[in-house]
Amino acid sequence: MPRVVVDVMPKPEILDPQGKAVHGALPRLGFTGVTDVRQGKRFELEFTGEVTAEVLAEVEKMAETLLSNPVIENYAVRVEQ
Amino acid sequence: MPRVVVDVMPKPEILDPQGKAVHGALPRLGFTGVTDVRQGKRFELEFTGEVTAEVLAEVEKMAETLLSNPVIENYAVRVEQ
Numbered sequence: 001m002p003r004v005v006v007d008v009m010p011k012p013e014i015l016d017p018q019g020k021a022v023h024g025a026l027p028r029l030g031f032t033g034v035t036d037v038r039q040g041k042r043f044e045l046e047f048t049g050e051v052t053a054e055v056l057a058e059v060e061k062m063a064e065t066l067l068s069n070p071v072i073e074n075y076a077v078r079v080e081q
Numbered sequence: 082m083p084r085v086v087v088d089v090m091p092k093p094e095i096l097d098p099q100g101k102a103v104h105g106a107l108p109r110l111g112f113t114g115v116t117d118v119r120q121g122k123r124f125e126l127e128f129t130g131e132v133t134a135e136v137l138a139e140v141e142k143m144a145e146t147l148l149s150n151p152v153i154e155n156y157a158v159r160v161e162q
Binding site: 007008009019022025026029031033034035036037038039040041042043044045046047048049055058061062065066067 | 089115121123130
């Protein structure tokens with residue numbers, strides 16, 4: 001079944017308190033070497049038919065209007081098998 | 082800069098109310114053809130040095146202990162350029 005993945009991440013210039021919290025917890029758990037953590041969202045959309053260019057254009061619109069807040073977040077759309 | 086991405090998704094048998102809410106909103110916004118939506122988390126971890134097999138093994142441990150709840154979530158670790 002074809003699946004389209006939309007990754008939504010906070011823009012680089014936007015503060016990411018969830019990522020900061022994870023980053024702060026890592027040394028306390030014994031993990032070192034990580035210089036930064038950003039946390040975002042991942043959406044998996046299932047389709048019955050084929051994923052055409054039109055379907056991907058629709059998903060771009062979904063990402064922009066519903067799945068992300070374009071003021072503070074970037075998104076990326078891709079097909080996954 | 083090497084970046085390791087950890088995708089955390091609710092297990093298929095686990096109810097996903099956020100994904101259901103997104104799925105329910107799509108037809109109201111005029112989007113049709115999507116049969117299911119699952120919502121999960123995406124973590125981007127930045128490292129200064131090279132991402133060796135040892136680093137990836139550490140990230141697997143982070144994913145299992147901090148980034149996901151293995152009872153209800155699956156995770157996937159991958160390197161992204």
